[in-house]
Amino acid sequence: MKVRRSDRLIDMTRYLLERPHTLVPLTYFSRRYDSAKSSISEDLAIVRRVFAQRQTGLLETVPGAAGGVRYIPMAGKEEAEAFVTGMAKRLSETDRLLPGGYVYLSDLLGTPEVLREIGRLIATQYVDQHVDAVMTVATKGIPIAQSVSQYLNVPFVIVRRDSKITEGSTVSVNYVSASSARIEKMELSKRSLPANSGVLIVDDFMKGGGTVNGMRSLIEEFDAKLVGISVFAEGNFSGDRMVSDYTSIIRVDEVDTKANTLHAIPGNYLAKNAAHFDHFKA
Amino acid sequence: MKVRRSDRLIDMTRYLLERPHTLVPLTYFSRRYDSAKSSISEDLAIVRRVFAQRQTGLLETVPGAAGGVRYIPMAGKEEAEAFVTGMAKRLSETDRLLPGGYVYLSDLLGTPEVLREIGRLIATQYVDQHVDAVMTVATKGIPIAQSVSQYLNVPFVIVRRDSKITEGSTVSVNYVSASSARIEKMELSKRSLPANSGVLIVDDFMKGGGTVNGMRSLIEEFDAKLVGISVFAEGNFSGDRMVSDYTSIIRVDEVDTKANTLHAIPGNYLAKNAAHFDHFKA
Numbered sequence: 095m096k097v098r099r100s101d102r103l104i105d106m107t108r109y110l111l112e113r114p115h116t117l118v119p120l121t122y123f124s125r126r127y128d129s130a131k132s133s134i135s136e137d138l139a140i141v142r143r144v145f146a147q148r149q150t151g152l153l154e155t156v157p158g159a160a161g162g163v164r165y166i167p168m169a170g171k172e173e174a175e176a177f178v179t180g181m182a183k184r185l186s187e188t189d190r191l192l193p194g195g196y197v198y199l200s201d202l203l204g205t206p207e208v209l210r211e212i213g214r215l216i217a218t219q220y221v222d223q224h225v226d227a228v229m230t231v232a233t234k235g236i237p238i239a240q241s242v243s244q245y246l247n248v249p250f251v252i253v254r255r256d257s258k259i260t261e262g263s264t265v266s267v268n269y270v271s272a273s274s275a276r277i278e279k280m281e282l283s284k285r286s287l288p289a290n291s292g293v294l295i296v297d298d299f300m301k302g303g304g305t306v307n308g309m310r311s312l313i314e315e316f317d318a319k320l321v322g323i324s325v326f327a328e329g330n331f332s333g334d335r336m337v338s339d340y341t342s343i344i345r346v347d348e349v350d351t352k353a354n355t356l357h358a359i360p361g362n363y364l365a366k367n368a369a370h371f372d373h374f375k376a
Numbered sequence: 377m378k379v380r381r382s383d384r385l386i387d388m389t390r391y392l393l394e395r396p397h398t399l400v401p402l403t404y405f406s407r408r409y410d411s412a413k414s415s416i417s418e419d420l421a422i423v424r425r426v427f428a429q430r431q432t433g434l435l436e437t438v439p440g441a442a443g444g445v446r447y448i449p450m451a452g453k454e455e456a457e458a459f460v461t462g463m464a465k466r467l468s469e470t471d472r473l474l475p476g477g478y479v480y481l482s483d484l485l486g487t488p489e490v491l492r493e494i495g496r497l498i499a500t501q502y503v504d505q506h507v508d509a510v511m512t513v514a515t516k517g518i519p520i521a522q523s524v525s526q527y528l529n530v531p532f533v534i535v536r537r538d539s540k541i542t543e544g545s546t547v548s549v550n551y552v553s554a555s556s557a558r559i560e561k562m563e564l565s566k567r568s569l570p571a572n573s574g575v576l577i578v579d580d581f582m583k584g585g586g587t588v589n590g591m592r593s594l595i596e597e598f599d600a601k602l603v604g605i606s607v608f609a610e611g612n613f614s615g616d617r618m619v620s621d622y623t624s625i626i627r628v629d630e631v632d633t634k635a636n637t638l639h640a641i642p643g644n645y646l647a648k649n650a651a652h653f654d655h656f657k658a
Contacts, residue, residue: 100385104426107389112492144386196542200565204531209522210394232515233534234542240491240519249486252515256538260478260516260581283482299542 097127102137110141110153110165114217115247119162138163149173149374166221167245169214171371177211178360181344185327185358195349197356199327203237203298212343213241216296216324219341219367220246223321226291227251229313231280231305234298238326242296251286253309255279267311272302272336280308282316289317300325303337310337328361341366379409384419392423392435392447396499397529401444420445431455431656448503449527451496453653459493460642463626467609467640477631479638481609485519485580494625495523498578498606501623501649502528507603508573509533511595513562513587516580520608524578533568535591537561549593554584554618562590564598571599582607585619592619610643623648 097105106123123134142153149170153163169177181202190198202208216238228250230239236252243250254261255278266281287293295309306323313320328342330349342361349356379387388405405416424435431452435445451459463484472480484490498520510532512521518534525532536543537560548563569575577591588605595602610624612631624643631638 099382100422101426101429103382103385104389104423105430105432107386108393108430108432111390111393140382141386144383145390147383148387148390150387150390192542192544194541198542198544198565198567200534200543200568201531204525204533204568206522206526206529206531210526233518233536233540236515236518237522240488240522243486244488244492247488249483249488251486252482254515258515259476260474260480261482262474262480283480285480286482286486 096129099133099137102127102129102134103140106137106141110163111150113247114151114165114167114245117156117162117164119160122162146374152373167214167217168221168370168373169211169218170374173211174215174218174364174367174371177215178343178364181208182358182360185344185346186356188355191349191351191354191356193351195329195351197299197327197329197346197349199234199298203234203326209237209241212238212326213243213245215343215363215367216242216294216341217245218370219324219363220294220322221370224292225294225321227287227318228294228296229253229282229287229309230296231255231309235296238296238298242294242324246294251282253280253282253312257281265312265315267308267315269308269311270304270336272304272307272331272333278304278308280305280312282312287316287318291316291318292321293318294321295323297325299327299329300337300340300342301329302331302333303335303340306340307336324363325361327358378411381415381419384409384411384416385422388419389423392445393432395529396433396447396449396527399438399444399446401442404444428656434655449496449499450503450652450655451493451500452656455493456497456500456646456649456653459497460625460646463490464640464642467626467628468638470637473631473633473636473638475633477611477633479581479609479611479628479631481516481580485516485608491519491523494520494608495525495527497625497645497649498524498576498623499527500652501606501645502576502604503652505603506574507576509569509600510576510578511535511564511569511591512578513537513591517578520578520580524576524606528576533564535562535564535594539563547594547597549590549597551590551593552586552618554586554589554613554615560586560590562587562594564594569598569600573598573600574603575600576603577605579607581609581611582619582622582624583611584613584615585617585622588622589618606645609640 151167239250261283264281323340327344433449521532543565546563605622609626
């Protein structure tokens with residue numbers, strides 16, 4: 095039975111939002127709603143316009159027999175700025191300061207809206223690059239990896255510092271923790287990452303970059319390729335950072351353990367993504 | 377400027393899908409689209425009908441001055457059955473069997489579509505109950521907790537077996553691992569769970585139930601209340617299980633380490649949720 099335009103638009107919006115970066119043939123919608131392809135094309139033009147106006151994302155059209163549409167989630171400039179500014183304020187809250195100058199983030203990284211936005215922002219940056227998998231290290235990076243993986247619609251893999259029998263055979267590397275100058279070990283299940291995969295590293299907090307550097311070694315061991323490094327927050331680090339090319343959403347720039355205060359500012363995310371925000375202007 | 381109905385329906389659908397269980401006042405939409413409340417009411421009636429027909433979820437109306445609409449994600453019967461059957465088949469794949477009778481799940485629990493569906497299914501079960509937080513234990517339960525927390529729109533908390541400085545003060549309990557009969561320790565950041573919270577425990581795999589039982593003790597220590605226990609998969613366990621009232625999506629019923637085969641069947645999820653699937657019939 096032919097489905098009305100209003101009904102089609104609602105269900106189509108839901109269908110596309112749930113399948114980012116997935117090519118949906120026009121014939122699929124045409125069958126799903128028992129409607130002519132020309133009507134579906136008109137529907138998609140409306141969805142495309144509204145998604146662009148409301149900065150939900152882009153609706154790409156792939157022409158030809160094997161073509162269709164693809165929804166690419168992208169954050170807009172105002173949304174990104176509002177989130178980054180809001181988070182800098184939240185991270186500056188005094189009661190987040192823990193002994194040793196660490197910052198308590200578990201509440202934010204356990205809140206669905208915050209994770210959704212972190213995922214949208216990081217996914218926006220890598221929208222034009224070929225990411226096959228998102229990589230993080232247990233434990234606190236996992237929610238970020240999962241959220242990014244949803245928006246890019248690729249799997250994520252979890253590197254572990256402890257050996258677990260439920261991972262099967264693993265590949266391990268040693269790495270130097272820049273903060274403590276100790277040698278540590280991390281490992282990843284052998285079957286979790288195919289060779290030549292493009293890998294995006296994400297983590298919750300970066301100090302000296304030792305952990306991220308360890309993941310970079312693991313990527314090499316798997317004959318995979320590093321696409322980029324994105325962290326939610328970076329801390330001040332007095333020594334030489336082991337990683338130079340990375341993106342941070344927030345930067346904790348001052349920690350005074352005597353006065354028990356800390357101060358956070360936007361990281362380099364907004365500056366690095368200026369070009370991406372222009373997508374919606376076209 | 378007044379926004380057209382077609383445009384309103386698309387943006388409204390997106391807005392509601394991103395904010396499950398959140399009451400949105402009609403006046404909000406009325407202002408957002410510069411449209412009369414009567415038009416918004418008509419829009420919402422269409423969204424409600426399509427969401428029910430396509431088994432996306434329920435759109436609840438709360439009448440009165442403080443009223444509005446609330447989107448409640450719910451999985452339909454066909455969707456749940458198809459997912460459970462498909463997963464039972466995937467879990468029966470021979471190469472998942474690891475030494476010691478363990479089952480490799482990391483690929484499935486790192487795939488966005490699988491996690492989305494697990495989250496939708498578990499959230500459907502607790503739709504009428506008061507859940508304030510989802511709890512899990514690191515590491516493999518985290519993606520499940522996060523997905524459920526998105527659909528219920530409540531925070532999740534991560535219990536840890538290792539002490540981490542970035543968690544601040546913690547509360548810890550000892551628990552007995554039913555599989556190994558060893559005494560272990562788990563802990564949760566003190567500030568992560570307010571007293572009287574309704575807590576839903578989720579995990580990836582349950583054998584003897586020792587870990588889940590440990591989380592139950594932690595909930596008591598926090599003066600919080602247990603709402604339910606849901607796991608993705610349960611294994612066969614020859615001894616007395618420490619937990620009796622739980623829901624499993626999949627059950628691994630036969631593991632033959634000599635022949636290197638395993639067999640999985642649907643868990644008790646479908647039977648336990650028969651009543652929930654009737655929601656869409658009304």
